[in-house]
Amino acid sequence: MTLETLSENKCFGGIQGIYQHPSRETGTPMRFALYRPPQALEPGARVPVLWWLSGLTCTEENFTIKAGAQRYAAEHGLMLVAPDTSPRGLDLPEEHAAYDFGSGAGFYVDATVQPWARHYRMYSYVTGELPALVAAHFPMDPARQGVSGHSMGGHGALVIALRNPDRYRSVSAFAPIVTPSRVPWGQKAFTGYLGEERALWAAYDATALVGGSEWRGPILIDQGDADTFLGTQLTPEVFADAARTAGVPITLRMQPGYDHSYFFVATFIGEHIAHHAAALAG
Numbered sequence: 703m704t705l706e707t708l709s710e711n712k713c714f715g716g717i718q719g720i721y722q723h724p725s726r727e728t729g730t731p732m733r734f735a736l737y738r739p740p741q742a743l744e745p746g747a748r749v750p751v752l753w754w755l756s757g758l759t760c761t762e763e764n765f766t767i768k769a770g771a772q773r774y775a776a777e778h779g780l781m782l783v784a785p786d787t788s789p790r791g792l793d794l795p796e797e798h799a800a801y802d803f804g805s806g807a808g809f810y811v812d813a814t815v816q817p818w819a820r821h822y823r824m825y826s827y828v829t830g831e832l833p834a835l836v837a838a839h840f841p842m843d844p845a846r847q848g849v850s851g852h853s854m855g856g857h858g859a860l861v862i863a864l865r866n867p868d869r870y871r872s873v874s875a876f877a878p879i880v881t882p883s884r885v886p887w888g889q890k891a892f893t894g895y896l897g898e899e900r901a902l903w904a905a906y907d908a909t910a911l912v913g914g915s916e917w918r919g920p921i922l923i924d925q926g927d928a929d930t931f932l933g934t935q936l937t938p939e940v941f942a943d944a945a946r947t948a949g950v951p952i953t954l955r956m957q958p959g960y961d962h963s964y965f966f967v968a969t970f971i972g973e974h975i976a977h978h979a980a981a982l983a984g
């Protein structure tokens with residue numbers, strides 16, 4: 703498992719790095735951002751990790767340079783890992799034609815429809831290959847993993863936690879796509895990556911999953927009420943109702959005046975990191 707260091711910068715006493723490796727799942731080189739807090743630099747240390755999944759159009763860079771999360775991760779001793787949102791360097795038909803499908807829009811699924819199925823395996827990449835790679839190269843504690851994300855990445859975070867309650871101990875999301883099977887972004891992506899058969903879609907739909915999941919930890923969701931995607935693409939109340947029905951503790955905070963941007967994420971990221979740190983302590 704080779705890993706290339708593209709950059710490393712000291713940040714709040716820790717190290718913010720950007721790394722690249724050849725991915726078995728995507729068949730392409732993949733980049734990710736990883737922040738080691740100062741606690742991780744002590745000899746023999748192993749620290750909890752928070753996986754951050756970004757939204758449409760993002761790379762590993764957006765969260766890393768815009769959210770201001772390192773300061774809070776340093777306070778709580780949390781490692782942060784932000785993968786890219788799709789394979790790169792390919793030129794599949796129509797791959798770069800739209801912002802909401804193909805490159806920058808992997809939707810954290812394992813595609814079953816060609817030509818996407820060969821490379822667009824972001825679910826397996828994020829839940830399997832990347833954690834193994836990070837555990838082999840960095841001082842993360844595999845028993846203490848949490849997952850969070852924004853928009854398409856909030857969808858990914860919720861789906862991954864609900865499907866793997868034994869591996870992730872905390873989850874939160876910003877403006878997540880919670881009913882992808884029922885909104886235009888999700889319907890476009892799922893039709894393209896998974897085909898017309900809707901039974902397959904349910905495995906990647908947080909609202910469809912929550913009733914049958916063994917996840918019982920508290921779920922924190924922040925949603926700006928001035929988000930222009932609210933109502934059309936983002937339906938947080940539908941997920942909150944399904945979670946309550948399933949007996950899953952959910953806190954949905956409608957944040958007045960906030961939009962869909964990383965300014966919104968940056969405003970509340972400290973509280974999300976505290977939420978994860980509490981669940982991942984000890």
Ligand SMILES: N[C@@H](CCC(=O)N[C@@H](CS)C(=O)NCC(=O)O)C(=O)O
Nearest residue numbers: 757758759760764801853854963964
């Ligand atoms: N700007 C896009 C929408 C995509 C978008 O808002 N992406 C969000 C995630 S869903 C984002 O994080 N963009 C990158 C950034 O703000 O740095 C559009 O054309 O409507």
